Amino acid sequence: MNNASIIDFDLSATGDQTAGEQAIAVLIPCYNEERTIARVVADFRKQLPRATIYVFDNNSTDRTAAIAAQCGAVVIAEPRQGKGFVVQSMFRHVEADLYIMVDGDDTYPAAAVHSLLQPVLSNRADMVVGSRLLPGTRSRFKRLNLLGNQFFLSTLNSVFNTQLSDILSGYRGFSRTFVKSVALVGGGFEVETELTIKALEAGMRIVEVPTDLSERPEGSFSKIHKVRDGIRILCTIFALLRDYKPLAFFGCLALAFSAAALVPGSVVIWEYLRTGLVPRIPSAVLAVGMGLVAGLCLTVGIILHSMTRRICELEYLIRSVANQNIKKVGAAQRRQAA
Numbered sequence: 001m002n003n004a005s006i007i008d009f010d011l012s013a014t015g016d017q018t019a020g021e022q023a024i025a026v027l028i029p030c031y032n033e034e035r036t037i038a039r040v041v042a043d044f045r046k047q048l049p050r051a052t053i054y055v056f057d058n059n060s061t062d063r064t065a066a067i068a069a070q071c072g073a074v075v076i077a078e079p080r081q082g083k084g085f086v087v088q089s090m091f092r093h094v095e096a097d098l099y100i101m102v103d104g105d106d107t108y109p110a111a112a113v114h115s116l117l118q119p120v121l122s123n124r125a126d127m128v129v130g131s132r133l134l135p136g137t138r139s140r141f142k143r144l145n146l147l148g149n150q151f152f153l154s155t156l157n158s159v160f161n162t163q164l165s166d167i168l169s170g171y172r173g174f175s176r177t178f179v180k181s182v183a184l185v186g187g188g189f190e191v192e193t194e195l196t197i198k199a200l201e202a203g204m205r206i207v208e209v210p211t212d213l214s215e216r217p218e219g220s221f222s223k224i225h226k227v228r229d230g231i232r233i234l235c236t237i238f239a240l241l242r243d244y245k246p247l248a249f250f251g252c253l254a255l256a257f258s259a260a261a262l263v264p265g266s267v268v269i270w271e272y273l274r275t276g277l278v279p280r281i282p283s284a285v286l287a288v289g290m291g292l293v294a295g296l297c298l299t300v301g302i303i304l305h306s307m308t309r310r311i312c313e314l315e316y317l318i319r320s321v322a323n324q325n326i327k328k329v330g331a332a333q334r335r336q337a338a
């Protein structure tokens with residue numbers, strides 16, 4: 001697959017004093033975006049004249065792929081339907097030093113791309129998120145989308161102890177290290193949530209910069225299914241909580257079962273203390289059963305917790321070896337292109 005071209009990055013635009021030549025790849029996932037894709041490609045070409053623009057097309061039934069190719073984008077077909085599969089494919093196959101991902105629906109301002117690149121260029125961030133909800137932004141959200149975003153945000157912020165302002169933004173910048181070391185598995189719109197949680201868990205640095213969000217033009221439609229994708233995003237948050245914070249996850253389950261066991265259990269104990277008898281056998285069995293399940297949950301949580309810690313240590317070692325290789329490959333490619 002093509003490599004991103006080497007560009008002389010405009011340092012004055014990013015305010016960066018240290019970066020030299022960097023290969024930038026603009027990644028655009030697309031599914032039926034014929035109305036807007038030409039404008040998106042042209043706008044990013046204007047902002048980053050020598051970056052390589054990739055349009056990842058997912059079985060579009062309209063002219064998205066043809067228009068993108070006419071506009072000079074590298075069009076790549078991804079047969080597995082879903083934004084998450086497309087992002088996996090982008091991360092696996094595109095070689096560059098810096099990556100920008102943006103929707104093909106012309107709702108994010110191309111002019112903001114420099115503020116997304118700057119923290120990665122100055123080595124302050126591994127992932128930069130264009131937050132549509134930071135103070136001072138002018139974002140046109142549909143009411144339900146805003147409610148959904150706030151709900152997922154408060155769930156994630158409380159579960160993972162963070163203070164992020166937008167986890168569902170599709171406008172992001174990434175370092176090469178991030179792109180080549182974060183393993184994604186989700187196939188659909190849960191990909192943004194997965195990117196954020198995996199970045200946090202891998203100790204990557206996330207920086208949010210303000211960006212506006214405009215409405216899709218007339219005749220262009222969002223691909224998100226509010227109920228189906230909302231459930232998938234919520235399931236992703238809980239699945240990643242189970243995987244990365246098992247003691248909290250199974251500890252909460254143990255607490256819930258203990259509390260439930262107390263309802264029939266307290267009656268049985270009270271009667272036993274008063275009369276010395278256990279007349280309500282079913283309640284006693286139910287309470288003991290739920291108490292056992294609570295104990296089992298806690299045991300599973302403790303075992304998984306210590307396994308996760310050991311795996312984290314192992315991952316750290318693997319990542320530091322991989323990072324050295326990623327840097328070496330990047331340097332070799334730059335030398336080759338020069």
Ligand SMILES: Nc1nc2c(ncn2[C@@H]2O[C@H](COP(=O)(O)OP(=O)(O)O)[C@@H](O)[C@H]2O)c(=O)[nH]1
Pocket residue numbers: 028029030031032033056057058078081082083086102103104105170221222223224
């Ligand atoms: N390749 C690919 N892109 C998709 C798919 N679903 C959505 N997209 C693209 O992902 C981006 C975000 O989707 P969008 O419908 O704008 O979601 P919203 O911004 O949350 O309303 C857009 O550029 C879509 O064309 C898909 O199944 N495959």
Ligand SMILES: [Mg+2]
Pocket residue numbers: 103105107170
């Ligand atoms: Mg969009």
